Amino acid sequence: MKAPILVPVVLRNLFKRPATNRFPQMEPVPIPEDFRGMISYNVDKCVGCRMCVNVCPAGVFVYLPEIRKVALWTARCIYCGQCVDVCPTGALQLSRDFLLASYDNKSDRFIPLEPEKVEEIKRKLEEQKKVKEAAKKEKEGKNV
Amino acid sequence: MDVVSNVVYPVAGLLGLYAFVSLASLVWEGIDRKLVARMQRRIGPPILQPVYDFLKLASKETIIPNTASYMFKAAPVLALATVIALLVYTPMGFTPILASKGDVIVFIYLLTLISFFKILGAISSGNPYAKIGAAREATIMVSREPAMMLAIFTIMWRIGKLGVDKPFSMGTFYQHNIWEIGTPMSFVGAVILLYVFAVWLASEIEVGFFNIPDAEEEIAEGLLVEYSGRYLALLKLTHSMKAFISASLVVAIFFPWGISGYFGLTGISANVGDLLFHTLKVFILLFVVQSVFRAVTGRLKITQAVDFLWKNVFLASLVGSLLIAMEVIM
Numbered sequence: 001m002k003a004p005i006l007v008p009v010v011l012r013n014l015f016k017r018p019a020t021n022r023f024p025q026m027e028p029v030p031i032p033e034d035f036r037g038m039i040s041y042n043v044d045k046c047v048g049c050r051m052c053v054n055v056c057p058a059g060v061f062v063y064l065p066e067i068r069k070v071a072l073w074t075a076r077c078i079y080c081g082q083c084v085d086v087c088p089t090g091a092l093q094l095s096r097d098f099l100l101a102s103y104d105n106k107s108d109r110f111i112p113l114e115p116e117k118v119e120e121i122k123r124k125l126e127e128q129k130k131v132k133e134a135a136k137k138e139k140e141g142k143n144v
Numbered sequence: 145m146d147v148v149s150n151v152v153y154p155v156a157g158l159l160g161l162y163a164f165v166s167l168a169s170l171v172w173e174g175i176d177r178k179l180v181a182r183m184q185r186r187i188g189p190p191i192l193q194p195v196y197d198f199l200k201l202a203s204k205e206t207i208i209p210n211t212a213s214y215m216f217k218a219a220p221v222l223a224l225a226t227v228i229a230l231l232v233y234t235p236m237g238f239t240p241i242l243a244s245k246g247d248v249i250v251f252i253y254l255l256t257l258i259s260f261f262k263i264l265g266a267i268s269s270g271n272p273y274a275k276i277g278a279a280r281e282a283t284i285m286v287s288r289e290p291a292m293m294l295a296i297f298t299i300m301w302r303i304g305k306l307g308v309d310k311p312f313s314m315g316t317f318y319q320h321n322i323w324e325i326g327t328p329m330s331f332v333g334a335v336i337l338l339y340v341f342a343v344w345l346a347s348e349i350e351v352g353f354f355n356i357p358d359a360e361e362e363i364a365e366g367l368l369v370e371y372s373g374r375y376l377a378l379l380k381l382t383h384s385m386k387a388f389i390s391a392s393l394v395v396a397i398f399f400p401w402g403i404s405g406y407f408g409l410t411g412i413s414a415n416v417g418d419l420l421f422h423t424l425k426v427f428i429l430l431f432v433v434q435s436v437f438r439a440v441t442g443r444l445k446i447t448q449a450v451d452f453l454w455k456n457v458f459l460a461s462l463v464g465s466l467l468i469a470m471e472v473i474m
Contacts, residue, residue, distance in 0.1 A: 006440035010183035019185040 031096060036079045038097040041072055041112040044119070045091035052083035052092060067121045075110040154232065157241045161231045166381060168423050170194040170390035175427070176435050183439040194384065198377050206373030219265025220371070220378040223258050227385045230254045234389050235396035235401040237422030238415045239315035246312040248300060251393070252293060255348075257330070259285045260388055261380070262367055269370035277366025280446050281357035283454025286348040287453040288354075289463065291461040295337045296346075298465035300395060302330075307474055319398045333467030334398070340461045341394045345433050349387040353444045387434070391426045399425055 018073075021029055031037075048068030053061045058078045061070040082105045102109065173194040176441040181188025190196075208216065232242040233251045240247075263281050264275040264367075299322055304311040322334045347354040358366045371379060402418040444452065 007436065010439045013183045013185055014179070016185065018182065018187045020187055022187065131428065 007037060026113070028099075031098065035094075035098070036081050036095050037095045038100060038109075039072065039074050039077055040082070040093045041070075042091045042093070043069060043113055043117070045089045046070065047089055047091075049088060051088065052088045055082045055086045057082070064118060067125060069113065069118075069121065071111075071113050071118070073110055074112070075105040110137045146227070154241045158228070158232050159397075161236065161241070162228055164361045164419070165231060165236075165385055165388055167195075169384040170198065170381070172388065172427055172430060173384045176438075177428065177433045180439050183435070185349075190421055194204060198381060200382065201372075202374050203375035204373045206375060209269055209271065209370050212370065213270075214397050215264050215268035216370070217375070219261045219268065220375040220382070223265070224378050226257050226261060227382050227389065228388055230258075230321065232288065233316055233398075235314050236392055237418030239318055241309065242314045243315035245310045247314055248296060248312050251314055252289070252296070255355055255386070255390070256285065258297040258382065262382075264376075265371070265379075266367040266369075271370045273365070273369045274367055277357045277369065281367055283446055284347060284350075284354060284356055284449055287450045288344055288457075291340055291458040292344040294458075294465055295340050295461045296393075296397070298468055299337065302468050302472065314396070317400045319401045322397065325468075325471075327471055329470055330468050333464040333470075336460050336464030336467065337430070338398050340464060341397065341431050343453075343457045345390050345394050345429075346437055347429055347449075348390045349383070349434060351434050352441040353452070354449055355438075355443050356446050356449055387430065388426060389432050391456045392422065392431070395422060395425045395429055399429075440463050 046069050048063070048070070050063050050070075052070060055065050057080060058076045060072050060074060060076050062073075062084070079094075081094055084094050100109070108114065111142055153304060170196075171191065174189065174191040177193060178188040178191060189473070205234060221329050221471075233240050233254070259281060261283075263278040266281070267277040300312050300316060302325065303316050303320045303322065306324065308316045308319050310316065322337075323331070325331075346352055350356070368376060368379060403421045407417065
């Protein structure tokens with residue numbers, strides 16, 4: 001019979017302050033130092049080594065061979081941090097962002113590398129190729 | 145004049161009481177939730193949360209199961225109608241509107257009929273969970289009422305010995321009360337009966353030990369499993385009004401003192417003042433019997449609850465009744 005023991009406890013609790021965090025009005029509970037939040041992806045650092053594709057258990061990454069980068073869809077992420085540990089260049093980092101509710105799981109916040117950006121990178125690569133080829137041709141022309 | 149005094153005034157009083165009690169009972173429900181939350185170091189919902197719940201449920205889509213019969217729709221309406229009819233016999237700080245000789249039978253009958261309609265609605269839904277809940281409700285209903293009936297009949301009979309104009313009426317508590325008898329034996333008996341009534345009240349509004357028929361965690365809401373929308377709103381309102389009425393009975397028996405005499409009020413204003421003071425007393429009683437009891441106890445099994453009600457509460461009721469009757473008998 002716990003009831004008689006509990007009566008003074010609940011009556012004392014009546015006059016104490018509630019031990020809760022009123023989230024929308026207050027800051028959320030502070031997160032620890034090594035908190036694993038949303039993945040942030042730095043496209044410029046990525047060298048396309050495909051380590052993250054191999055190690056990811058949730059299938060977040062898709063390798064894009066023509067530009068040698070990865071496309072991400074972080075709505076699938078399980079926040080295990082293995083891609084961050086394995087990335088040799090530090091292109092993948094875990095941010096401290098955890099308020100990720102959204103009406104649309106295809107929204108931009110879950111796709112760090114947008115298709116438009118992929119196209120842009122492709123165009124840049126093409127231009128670089130063209131420049132290289134023109135230089136080659138010039139060389140060949142000079143040689144001839 | 146006859147029509148006015150016999151029809152118009154009672155109906156107006158009933159409508160006013162209905163408006164007041166439905167609001168007060170919903171507000172109490174909110175205060176109760178707030179208090180239990182504070183007892184558990186939580187903030188809790190706003191005080192008017194049950195009112196918002198009621199409005200939300202009333203505006204939602206009502207789903208009728210394919211297996212339901214017509215009683216499924218009729219039961220919540222009949223239950224609420226029973227509660228409203230019960231208001232004219234409930235002592236609320238003043239003599240009930242339709243108080244007459246022997247209406248305690250009507251009071252007990254209508255109070256039990258509410259549970260009966262709840263059971264009918266549940267077994268008409270065709271859901272096995274609801275049938276289990278209904279069986280438990282019926283079991284606990286027949287176990288809890290005898291103790292209360294014995295106690296209330298004894299008290300009314302004893303008060304009748306002191307000389308009242310309408311014996312066995314719900315209004316007699318405001319002419320004489322149980323503490324006036326004044327002998328030590330009757331005092332002890334009255335204290336024992338107060339315990340009986342407190343447990344009966346807890347089992348009547350199904351809190352703490354006796355939260356068995358609805359049992360949210362065990363049998364998926366039990367009786368109310370198939371109810372939704374408007375019918376659920378009616379049943380929730382019925383439940384909170386029933387809590388207020390049951391507590392009103394206990395307050396009228398044991399703490400019937402009004403305040404209008406001290407302020408020299410008369411007529412309608414006296415009734416209103418007494419009603420407000422009575423509401424305060426009901427809230428204090430429900431705080432002890434509902435909020436604290438709910439916060440510190442868990443649910444019993446149905447067999448344990450039946451055992452408790454028969455072997456403990458009914459026996460206490462017997463002893464208390466005998467102690468009160470003793471001086472008259474000897």
